[in-house]
Amino acid sequence: MKTPPLLLPEAYRKPLALLLGIVFGFLLQKGGVTRYEVIMGQLLLVDFTVLKVMLSAVLAGMLGISVLLHFGLVALHPKHGSLGSSVIGGLLFGLGFGLLGYCPGTAAGAIGQGSLDALFGGVAGILLGTCCYSRIYHKIEPKVLRIGTFGDITLPELLHAPRWKVVATVAMLIGAILSALSRRGL
Amino acid sequence: MEWLFLPRWPAMVVGVSIGLLECLAFLLLDKPIGCSTAFARTGGMIERALGRPVMEKPYYKLFPPVVDWEWVFVAGIPLGAFLAASLSGEFRLEWVPPLWQQAFGPGLPLRLAVAAAGGFLVGLGARWAGGCTSGHGISGSLQLAVSSWLASAAFFAGGILSARLLFSLSGG
Numbered sequence: 001m002k003t004p005p006l007l008l009p010e011a012y013r014k015p016l017a018l019l020l021g022i023v024f025g026f027l028l029q030k031g032g033v034t035r036y037e038v039i040m041g042q043l044l045l046v047d048f049t050v051l052k053v054m055l056s057a058v059l060a061g062m063l064g065i066s067v068l069l070h071f072g073l074v075a076l077h078p079k080h081g082s083l084g085s086s087v088i089g090g091l092l093f094g095l096g097f098g099l100l101g102y103c104p105g106t107a108a109g110a111i112g113q114g115s116l117d118a119l120f121g122g123v124a125g126i127l128l129g130t131c132c133y134s135r136i137y138h139k140i141e142p143k144v145l146r147i148g149t150f151g152d153i154t155l156p157e158l159l160h161a162p163r164w165k166v167v168a169t170v171a172m173l174i175g176a177i178l179s180a181l182s183r184r185g186l
Numbered sequence: 187m188e189w190l191f192l193p194r195w196p197a198m199v200v201g202v203s204i205g206l207l208e209c210l211a212f213l214l215l216d217k218p219i220g221c222s223t224a225f226a227r228t229g230g231m232i233e234r235a236l237g238r239p240v241m242e243k244p245y246y247k248l249f250p251p252v253v254d255w256e257w258v259f260v261a262g263i264p265l266g267a268f269l270a271a272s273l274s275g276e277f278r279l280e281w282v283p284p285l286w287q288q289a290f291g292p293g294l295p296l297r298l299a300v301a302a303a304g305g306f307l308v309g310l311g312a313r314w315a316g317g318c319t320s321g322h323g324i325s326g327s328l329q330l331a332v333s334s335w336l337a338s339a340a341f342f343a344g345g346i347l348s349a350r351l352l353f354s355l356s357g358g
Contacts, residue, residue, distance in 0.1 A: 021262020081333020094344015096307025125305020
């Protein structure tokens with residue numbers, strides 16, 4: 001894939017990344033999703049803030065990226081996946097998510113608002129978990145991560161459907177979920 | 187500018203802004219937003235500082251312990267959250283979240299132990315799945331990546347299960 005035409009020169013990328021990180025942290029905190037109560041409320045299905053933030057981010061981002069892609073301004077970077085990686089890894093993450101009450105990004109944000117359990121419990125645990133993974137990676141890579149490999153395919157490729165149709169369908173589904181949540185006052 | 191001082195913004199305003207932030211990251215950095223790789227790199231830096239032979243491990247050949255753009259991005263997150271919380275007067279040092287105190291009491295060791303155990307699984311699982319709620323949940327889903335939709339479903343399935351089990355123990 002060719003390089004996007006507006007890609008910044010190397011020297012400007014880290015300063016911009018820092019700025020984007022600051023804005024991201026600002027938004028997470030203003031959205032309330034750096035609060036333990038809000039994340040646990042989502043996982044206990046009593047507060048749907050996390051879902052609303054994520055779905056509206058996916059909706060806006062998907063539409064924006066689709067337009068930029070149409071004009072050749074961006075390249076997609078879908079991640080490689082397999083059942084052994086996405087499902088087993090995803091479930092392990094989820095089980096931890098419910099115990100910790102933060103994910104890696106919101107734990108970093110929670111530190112900024114003064115939540116010390118996110119730092120001394122959460123971040124410490126996450127670092128131990130990634131270090132453990134670096135130790136077992138060479139063992140699980142051939143055995144587990146390759147189970148049911150499907151690669152870096154996207155939904156339009158999987159469904160053999162035109163991209164715009166899938167984008168329109170997903171956009172309508174997300175719109176329907178968001179309006180159903182707001183109708184119920186959630 | 188009053189909105190800058192509000193404690194909470196509507197979820198959809200925040201979500202749409204994050205979606206626009208993603209567009210900027212793709213446009214100017216040619217990268218989707220993600221968080222968990224930076225934790226893996228930091229883990230490698232700590233191991234190296236402790237004198238462990240880091241670069242012999244195949245995993246650190248894939249994700250070397252260096253400060254890259256994503257590491258800088260993640261470092262910006264607490265700064266931005268601090269700014270947001272300070273503007274609204276929401277910044278407060280807190281060891282045990284109120285909801286946890288209600289369910290399990292104010293004891294710090296129990297909260298830290300469960301948070302660390304949860305964090306361990308979050309770190310392990312994020313690298314196992316190749317991303318977290320940012321990299322898969324938002325960035326991957328908006329690209330319609332099959333791996334990301336599957337992983338996101340698993341994140342929430344696992345999370346709903348363990349949150350339910352945990353709070354069923356509180357008796358509340």
